[in-house]
Amino acid sequence: MKNITVIGSGTMGNGIAHTFAQHGFNVAVVDISDNALSKALQTIANNLDRQVKKGTIDEQAKADTLSRISVFTDLNDGAKNADLVIEAATENEEIKLKLFKQLSEICGENAILASNTSSISITKIASVTKKPGNVIGMHFMNPVPVMKLVEVIRGYATTDEVTATIMELSRTLGKEPVEVNDYPGFVANRVLMPMINEAVYTLYEGVAGVQEIDTVMKLGMAHPMGPLQLADFIGLDVCLAILKVLHDGFGNPKYAPCPLLVNMITAGHLGAKTGSGFYKYTPGSKELIVADKFAG
Numbered sequence: 631m632k633n634i635t636v637i638g639s640g641t642m643g644n645g646i647a648h649t650f651a652q653h654g655f656n657v658a659v660v661d662i663s664d665n666a667l668s669k670a671l672q673t674i675a676n677n678l679d680r681q682v683k684k685g686t687i688d689e690q691a692k693a694d695t696l697s698r699i700s701v702f703t704d705l706n707d708g709a710k711n712a713d714l715v716i717e718a719a720t721e722n723e724e725i726k727l728k729l730f731k732q733l734s735e736i737c738g739e740n741a742i743l744a745s746n747t748s749s750i751s752i753t754k755i756a757s758v759t760k761k762p763g764n765v766i767g768m769h770f771m772n773p774v775p776v777m778k779l780v781e782v783i784r785g786y787a788t789t790d791e792v793t794a795t796i797m798e799l800s801r802t803l804g805k806e807p808v809e810v811n812d813y814p815g816f817v818a819n820r821v822l823m824p825m826i827n828e829a830v831y832t833l834y835e836g837v838a839g840v841q842e843i844d845t846v847m848k849l850g851m852a853h854p855m856g857p858l859q860l861a862d863f864i865g866l867d868v869c870l871a872i873l874k875v876l877h878d879g880f881g882n883p884k885y886a887p888c889p890l891l892v893n894m895i896t897a898g899h900l901g902a903k904t905g906s907g908f909y910k911y912t913p914g915s916k917e918l919i920v921a922d923k924f925a926g
């Protein structure tokens with residue numbers, strides 16, 4: 631496997647492209663937005679600079695990594711030579727189904743088509759392709775160059791051979807792959823999102839404040855950050871979308887999103903990316919301020 635195509639150059643796409651290129655693969659990155667592609671290249675260069683400063687790579691490795699990345703706005707041009715496609719476009723079922731239908735026409739019959747989706751069914755995505763056995767979930771964590779886990783999701787039709795190839799490839803990237811089956815939320819989000827939702831309910835019902843809830847989970851459970859801060863970093867809209875997938879998929883009221891979460895999103899407080907969620911974020915500063923609404 632030499633040629634990797636990454637679809638979508640946002641938060642996850644640029645990290646996935648960075649990781650593969652650093653490990654010697656040729657990477658084509660495809661996005662509908664020229665602006666997103668330029669930003670992704672800049673982000674990758676900045677992150678490589680940080681690695682050079684830390685001494686984990688040298689200037690030559692940085693230059694080699696960047697030289698292996700090319701960018702495209704045309705899906706056909708970017709994907710036609712791919713041995714493996716990793717789709718990391720916006721978390722929207724319609725967008726993903728359309729992309730996989732097109733990829734199934736564009737790519738060679740041996741190409742593996744992977745999705746980095748957080749919650750959309752791999753079996754459903756595979757169902758619109760010509761070879762569902764070649765479709766798999768490759769769920770990287772943010773930030774991709776740093777985080778060790780790859781949740782490898784077998785759809786209903788994914789073959790043993792394709793699963794073994796992706797498990798082995800993940801190890802080549804220095805990651806630890808874990809194989810799971812395709813049910814709503816897989817493992818990572820099925821366990822994480824109810825915890826985040828329960829933390830929001832705990833705040834909503836006035837049991838404790840933002841900092842108190844996060845401190846209990848940080849100091850009591852040795853979590854590196856509290857669930858409310860983590861929700862801010864993931865994006866409250868993304869958390870809601872995943873909770874809805876769990877709620878619809880299992881039909882179990884225990885996954886019903888907390889009304890406070892819904893209200894905050896409606897009011898435009900989506901977390902760190904909008905500057906305000908459970909905490910306030912000052913651009914360029916790492917200081918967290920508890921949002922006024924929840925202070926005390």
Ligand SMILES: NC(=O)c1ccc[n+]([C@@H]2O[C@H](COP(=O)([O-])OP(=O)(O)OC[C@H]3O[C@@H](n4cnc5c(N)ncnc54)[C@H](O)[C@@H]3O)[C@@H](O)[C@H]2O)c1
Binds near residue numbers: 640661662
């Ligand atoms: N952000 C996270 O922490 C995280 C973690 C794990 C998995 N994921 C998953 O990764 C995927 C990407 O998430 P993200 O946070 O990087 O999103 P993002 O919004 O940062 O980036 C998405 C990119 O996809 C592009 N795009 C949209 N439609 C496209 C199309 N048809 N063709 C090509 N490009 C297209 C957009 O222009 C944008 O640049 C989602 O499925 C998400 O669920 C996200």
